[in-house]
Amino acid sequence: MTTPYVLTVDAGLKDLRAADHLLLELAAELALPEGTFGCTHLLRGDRPRVALSLTTSVKGCRERLIAEGYEVKGGAPDAVGRAVLYPGxxxxxxxxxxxxxxxxxxxxxxxxxxxxxxxxxxxxxxxxxxxxxxxxxxxxxxxxxxxxxxxxxxxxxxxxxxxxxxx
Structure with a gap:
């Protein structure tokens, strides 16, 4: 089994409902396992938006997200994410x-x-x-x-x- 890692996905979303929806879509599309954590994060600054973070050990996940046009970085944007996907x-x-x-x-x-x-x-x-x-x-x-x-x-x-x- 591969050790899980955290990815930040920035799709330029403006609201939590759209971010929740995308997070659930990506989890299904990428076949993320039940124990996955998926969170939303409010990004402030010049371009306020909602980013996503995912813990995943799915091989090729980062590459697939980049190929779909998402901005993807390693690690979480902050330590206070709002969990949408989590065990249970x-x-x-x-x-x-x-x-x-x-x-x-x-x-x-x-x-x-x-x-x-x-x-x-x-x-x-x-x-x-x-x-x-x-x-x-x-x-x-x-x-x-x-x-x-x-x-x-x-x-x-x-x-x-x-x-x-x-x-």
Whole structure:
């Protein structure tokens, strides 16, 4: 088995939804294995955009991405990526307890906005089939928020309303 390495893929994308979609397409196209980590990263500066990072041991992956016209570099653009692909992500659907979420996936911790400490492992979490944890100090952490009935839900919503949608 080849040791995994990290690649940054810059497709010049402007929004997270398009980046998520491309990340999932590339994972399928490149036949990336289940344990792959795929993240989005907000790049600032002269040309703000969303880049992707992939951990992969698939032979020829870098070359295939370059051949498709993507700008590809070794390493991740930063240490705080937003994970879209990660071990167990496909099993985080419906309503689970915090304990089930942690045991079924690579997520290391759950934090709740406005609350000190960690939530009780028995607390129900309504995933909305959209769980996007972020790397924080080398740990994959899901930020959640309180929901009705003592439940939690991931802070990031699956279909955000675009800014100024009513104009």
């Amino acid at each position: 992500a496909a099993h985080l659907t419906g309503t689970l307890t915090v304990g089930e979420l942690l045991s079924r996936s690579a997520i290391d911790a759950v934090t709740v906005l406005g609350a000190a400490g960690t939530p009780d492992p028995a607390t129900p979490l309504v995933t909305r089939d959209h769980v996007r944890p972020q790397w924080q100090q080398g740990r994959l952490v899901l930020t959640a928020m309180p929901a009705a009935g003592g439940r939690l839900t991931p802070f990031e919503v699956p279909d955000p309303t675009p800014c100024c949608a009513d104009h």
